[in-house]
Amino acid sequence: MSSSTELITVGDLTIPVRRKNIRHVHIAVYPPDGHVCISAPLDRRSEVIRAFALTRLGWIKARQAEFQTQSRQGELDFITRESHYLWGRRYLLVVEEEEGAPRVEVMPRQIVLTVRPGSDKACRERIMHDWHKSLLRKEVAPLIRQWEKTLGVTVNAFFVQKMKTKWGSCTPGRGYVRFNTELVKKPKDLLEYVVVHELCHLLEPRHSEKYFTLLSHYYPHWKESRDFLNELPVA
Numbered sequence: 001m002s003s004s005t006e007l008i009t010v011g012d013l014t015i016p017v018r019r020k021n022i023r024h025v026h027i028a029v030y031p032p033d034g035h036v037c038i039s040a041p042l043d044r045r046s047e048v049i050r051a052f053a054l055t056r057l058g059w060i061k062a063r064q065a066e067f068q069t070q071s072r073q074g075e076l077d078f079i080t081r082e083s084h085y086l087w088g089r090r091y092l093l094v095v096e097e098e099e100g101a102p103r104v105e106v107m108p109r110q111i112v113l114t115v116r117p118g119s120d121k122a123c124r125e126r127i128m129h130d131w132h133k134s135l136l137r138k139e140v141a142p143l144i145r146q147w148e149k150t151l152g153v154t155v156n157a158f159f160v161q162k163m164k165t166k167w168g169s170c171t172p173g174r175g176y177v178r179f180n181t182e183l184v185k186k187p188k189d190l191l192e193y194v195v196v197h198e199l200c201h202l203l204e205p206r207h208s209e210k211y212f213t214l215l216s217h218y219y220p221h222w223k224e225s226r227d228f229l230n231e232l233p234v235a
């Protein structure tokens with residue numbers, strides 16, 4: 001794997017370019033988040049690729065909007081027999097009703113959600129979301145401590161929250177990082193990739209060449225992680 005990635009900027013998009021022995025430039029938009037990738041002939045000048053991508057910008061945006069609609073349709077109802085993912089594994093949700101404080105338990109193949117009788121969907125969803133947040137916070141905290149040391153950076157605060165289109169984000173000026181609660185559904189090593197990705201932004205805010213050089217140095221397998229993260233279903 002090469003240590004630096006060729007990137008082109010089109011509008012508000014930064015797109016990685018993969019050089020291949022092909023005749024034409026190809027642009028692909030991938031689910032579920034609509035990330036874009038360009039394949040280009042080995043000898044094509046990047047200005048030419050950029051000009052071509054610019055003509056396809058409308059199409060790229062339309063595809064991205066489509067994926068966003070699709071992921072909204074994949075909404076969960078938080079009812080018994082529904083599939084729910086946790087750390088990359090699929091479980092069947094079992095909803096039980098009982099007086100008392102709501103709780104969530106993980107069994108070998110089931111996630112048992114116990115709620116007060118008559119709890120509606122919004123209520124069941126909130127309990128699951130709070131549970132996801134606490135699970136994710138527990139995993140993220142030690143990863144942040146570890147990577148703060150490795151990268152020599154300081155995170156002033158981290159947040160776990162619902163995010164529509166991103167797995168994480170960083171506010172370098174404040175030293176804040178945010179993580180998408182949906183990460184709790186992915187294998188744990190992918191969470192580490194997102195932590196490293198966001199913490200690298202404390203050293204370089206933009207997705208510049210310098211940024212990807214840093215990321216490749218500290219996390220050489222970032223491309224595999226990123227692709228895997230974007231291929232797995234969110235829900």
Ligand SMILES: [Zn+2]
Nearest residue numbers: 197198201207
């Ligand atoms: Zn980033």
